[in-house]
Amino acid sequence: MEEERKKKVMVAIDESEYSHYALQWTLDTLGETISNSGLIIFTAQPSDFIHVYASTFGAAPPDLIASMQENQKKVAAALLSKAKEICAQHGIDAETLTEAGDPKEVICAAAEKLSVQLLIVGSHSRGAIKRAFLGSVSNYCVNNAKCPVLVVRKPT
Structure with a gap:
């Protein structure tokens, strides 16, 4: 009998x-379930700052772009490191990806x-107006991801 493929859960953070809150909720609520699965903590490094700079000031100097990208990599690494620590406190060894x-x-x-x-x-x-202008990552994921999506809302 073939060994069943290990299930994977991914939490996207910024x-x-x-x-x-979504990460903490996941660990508190689904911790026992995901301890037997693969947990992936994912963060995106937005690249729209280059487009904003270019549309406002013209072409960005290459060294400025490189510096901004390097800074974003450091921020992403720190964010993922902290998330990995939080997971470890719950006894879960998470994989990180950016x-x-x-x-x-x-x-x-x-x-x-x-x-x-x-x-x-x-x-x-x-609200609906802000979502219309700013977009919604969670809404996009619900409508476009090829897997089930759980949206965790922080209580107000």
């Missing part, structure tokens, strides 16, 4: 309190590429 790009797109792409069975994202609890 610097917000909402994604930290990708550069539009967060909503790279989250869905990573979930598909890694054959994730459940994607967990936090909700910023924006």
Whole structure:
């Protein structure tokens, strides 16, 4: 009999309190279940700052772009390191991963590429107007991810 493929759960985080709440909720609520699965903590390194700079000031100097990208890598590494520590406190050895790009797109792409069975994202609890202008990563993931998506909303 073939050994069953290990199930994978991915939690997408950013610097917000909402994604930290989603991670903590996941560990507190699903900890025992995911301890037997593979837990992946994912963060996106947004690349839109280059486009904003270019549309505002013209072409960005290459050294500025490199410096900004390096800074984002450091922020992502620190964020993932802290998340990994939190998981370890719950007895869970999580894998960490980061990708550069539009967060909503790279989250869905990573979930598909890694054959994730459940994607967990936090909700910023924006109203309809803010969502229309700013977009919603969680809404995008619910509508575009190839796996089930659990949206965790922080109580107000």
